[in-house]
């Protein structure tokens with residue numbers, strides 16, 4: 001008896017073991033390393049496919065859904081899913097899944113690394129050294145900001161925010177403040193020794209402000225010129241959330257004029273393009289959206305996306321659905 005396996009697209013190159021996991025269940029079309037499909041190419045590739053494994057870089061919106069009527073699921077290998085128009089997906093009967101939990105600790109490690117690099121001016125001083133400009137040692141050579149014992153502000157207190165708070169409070173004895181759409185339950189606040197404050201108080205009090213909130217129309221430019229003006233001139237800002245949460249042009253101006261001391265950015269408005277002004281200011285640490293990038297974690301993220309495709313299309317049970325209204329394959 002011959003059975004026709006459903007066809008899926010893996011929209012970005014993934015590890016071989018992810019393809020091996022999917023192959024027994026599906027006809028898979030893969031994407032070569034280095035290839036990023038344009039929206040039109042993605043529509044083309046999705047003809048005849050019931051599922052797609054996406055990164056945060058493929059937009060699944062009403063236009064694509066109308067052009068791909070056979071699609072039943074888009075499985076994001078990122079935890080953030082602002083590339084999904086969930087309302088349009090639900091209307092079209094297409095399930096979206098994301099990849100939470102598996103990247104929490106790794107991403108929190110990176111948030112802390114970026115905070116340390118920014119506050120202690122690690123990349124700026126390395127560029128100085130590599131350029132052969134280190135001629136003498138002086139007391140204030142690349143003197144940065146204290147991290148231990150300082151006040152950390154966290155904007156967005158989901159799983160990753162809480163993991164950063166635990167590192168800060170328990171490892172670095174920091175005074176942890178946070179602001180979030182909703183306040184944490186008292187036991188969770190106690191576990192990360194974090195105190196809930198208003199956004200204004202957070203901006204004013206933080207020596208270091210880390211952004212970990214999801215991107216949406218509501219969080220667009222949560223940090224712009226007005227918010228930067230509320231921060232201490234000695235403060236550092238770290239964005240591991242999403243481009244667009246910060247007004248990058250306003251931030252570059254604040255950094256150039258030293259209205260805040262420094263910033264560490266892993267995400268950018270319009271990435272992989274980076275606002276040209278950010279490339280010319282020295283007091284910013286720039287990384288190419290790698291907060292979850294350890295091989296173990298990136299494998300776990302891709303495997304969770306693969307297991308969502310199998311869970312939904314084969315067993316009718318996705319692991320981490322976003323719009324569970326759509327639950328019949």
Ligand code: GLV
Pocket residue numbers: 056077078079080081103292
């Ligand atoms: C990465 O940015 C993610 O959302 O997983």
